[in-house]
Amino acid sequence: MRLASLLAAALSMAAPAFAQTPIGDADAGKTVFAQCSACHEIGQGAKSRIGPHLNELFGRKAAGIDGFRYSKSLERAGADGLVWTLDKLDAYLENPRVLVSGTRMSFRGLRKKKDRDDVLAYLRAFSESPANIPEAEPTARKVEVELPPEVLAIKGDVAYGEYLSSECKTCHQLDGSDAGIPSITLWPEEDFVLAMHAYKQKIRIHPVMQMMAGRLSDEEIAALAAYFGSLE
Numbered sequence: 001m002r003l004a005s006l007l008a009a010a011l012s013m014a015a016p017a018f019a020q021t022p023i024g025d026a027d028a029g030k031t032v033f034a035q036c037s038a039c040h041e042i043g044q045g046a047k048s049r050i051g052p053h054l055n056e057l058f059g060r061k062a063a064g065i066d067g068f069r070y071s072k073s074l075e076r077a078g079a080d081g082l083v084w085t086l087d088k089l090d091a092y093l094e095n096p097r098v099l100v101s102g103t104r105m106s107f108r109g110l111r112k113k114k115d116r117d118d119v120l121a122y123l124r125a126f127s128e129s130p131a132n133i134p135e136a137e138p139t140a141r142k143v144e145v146e147l148p149p150e151v152l153a154i155k156g157d158v159a160y161g162e163y164l165s166s167e168c169k170t171c172h173q174l175d176g177s178d179a180g181i182p183s184i185t186l187w188p189e190e191d192f193v194l195a196m197h198a199y200k201q202k203i204r205i206h207p208v209m210q211m212m213a214g215r216l217s218d219e220e221i222a223a224l225a226a227y228f229g230s231l232e
Helices: 002-014 026-035 072-079 086-094 113-124 158-164 189-200 207-214 218-230
Strands: none
Touching: 026 113, 086 113, 158 218, 189 207, 189 218
């Protein structure tokens, strides 16, 4: 009987931590995830946009989605063996730059353990059944403004965008770091254009950004989008 108990315990310890460990309340985690949805998508049809999609996150190697432009720091962490296990995700969500010092993720972290547990429970629901990713409400890249196709089709001039960017760079950090100002480095160009026109039309509420965007032509917005989207 004692041998059977020891064998069961050993098998339990050998199982993946994220498959065995209870976390938190996934329904509450869906609410917490609203803080993440400006950059990350999850659920059927999720795509990588400002941040990588979060389907099948648990057990994924850091910087593990082919084709997504991660920070050099996160790429190095993945090459060194960082895998998104429960404990590593918990540490990253508490303070991203403690675990990966050069990450571009402009998020200050979730200081409350319950919030981290709940959102991790929500994320795990999209990681354990790769052939059957559950449905989720649309996340990230919420359409705030509709633009004519010809405006979205404008090809921005990167060099002109760099020339125009000096005012942006008084607040936004080129390395993607966040000092209370969200990062705009490596934003998808269409997302950048939509956001700037939302400020211009006063749909997004921020008086300084409304003023800044109001000064810009469609071509200038496209140029800024091309420049910030091209940065490494």
